Amino acid sequence: MSDFTHGFRIEQDKCRGCLSCMRACPTHAIRVRGGKARFAPDHCIDCGSCLPACSSGAIAATTWSVKDLSRFKYRVAVPSPVLFGQFPTGITPDHIVQGLLMLGFDAVWDFAVEICLVDRAIKAYVENWKGPFPLISVACPVVVRLVQVSYPRMVDQLICVQPPREIAGREIKRRFSRELDISPNEIAAIHITPCQAKTISIIHPAEEVESTLDGTLGISDVYNAIVASTNVIRAIPDRPSCARTIRNAAFLRSCLGDGLSRIISSHRYLQVTGISNITQVFDDIEKGRLRNVEFVEAHSCWSGCTGGNLTVGNVYVTQSKFNSMISKLPDMDPETLAEVERRYPEEDFLLERPIRPRRVAGSAVSLSERVRLVREAEAILEKLPGYDCGLCGAPTCKDLARDVSIGDAAQSDCVFYSRDRLRQLREIRLRGRE
């Protein structure tokens, strides 16, 4: 059985079997059988496409709550830059930091330094890389999982440099345990995340190691509390302002989807957003058509991390705010630069272990048996209509053929072969309307 942890669950009693999530899933991980959707954990890449597709509220994201923080002695929030673009004007970065502190955090870590450190490490990695090309950024956990599941031949092209949030987690444990003289285990580094996928990348990292971070809260989990606390904060007379929260533009730019374009010369760099576009580009890479491209920065969300599924603000408003904030900030400030210069030679930024393809169930049987199943599936596919209507409960005829070959479905699930199936669908549909 699979031991992959995922950030979603499908509540069976709420599911109306409408097929929408099945159609939205880019890795064809979902099947609807007996009027209920279920997903194959081996194939799920945590992209979250199913979440907005579900109109009956049956698919829910599993998240931490603020309560979970209480088991740690010292709690550090590591907010994604996206958080700072979510609020109405008038709620400043300073208010947001204060709000997080009121929520129960003991400190808020701005990881601008880590972002710059990782940019440098990536630049060095790209410059020393001998091939195969193009290299693929690992900033988006969905992209990493897509490669593991659907493009396993390309895993070596994933850049083996840790994301900035992981470097931040390590530094937080090191620094606060020294300053406060407590054990690193008593310190929680909690990422305030724009998406579910980053939560999963922390609970179950793709390279099968332990994350330096301890958990996540979604931006949507802290949003209301921050807005509420702002009113309280404003009422405090002579409130001391905390240290300047955002010191340079690099921090904000990192989540706009083209954060790395500045470090790689542009004609060798491609920026791709949206999972269907990424699939097209990856198909071309597999076909050897992008040999002159050295670097692909891919983000599952159309608008980079600003459009993550746990964000609150309108994505275009967020981006506009970001651009306005960026225009008022220096590219780099002396304080951050000095820290980067100090830490870069001392730290290691590579992943502890390389990312490997995901082992998918079914590879245990013998080669000849597997070939037999594939040929059987081919023969079944010949007999199916090829309309990919999805009414059988599998997203394409090819998927149904494969399911039939392994005994997970029957050819009679196809409406072309069975009036019973149509009758059954009508009943499910009527039940769903009740």
Next chain:
Amino acid sequence: MAADVLLRKTFEVHGLDFDKAGDTSAEIKAILTDIGMDPDIIMRAGVVTFEAEMNVVMYAVRATVTFTLTEEALSIEVVDEGPGIPDLALAMQEGYSTASDEMREMGFGYGMGLPNIRKTSDQFALESEVGRGTRVFAMIRMDANE
């Protein structure tokens, strides 16, 4: 000696068909993925097919690519109708290429094709007759897989 053939497929590749270049190798990789083959073997099969396919697209008129799978190995045989190779030893040298500037512009023709096929496979054969065509055979063993 001759192991039972589990699967055999033949594909046609046409010279100068840059549009479809890479499709055969992609299709073979897709089949191997369906079978649940070890990713390393798929990658090697992909490299072999892709390089051989590109040679056909760049230099030959047409070719058949035959992919054969047995319990012990997978093999790829490409037989083309084309100009042939006058000096096989020279063609096997890394960096030697007769590609045009346009082909290099597209990212090909660095003289690594045939050497790459040999390097990536466990068994390799190259035969050619000038004015008639070329046959490339490459075999990858399954040992790493089972």
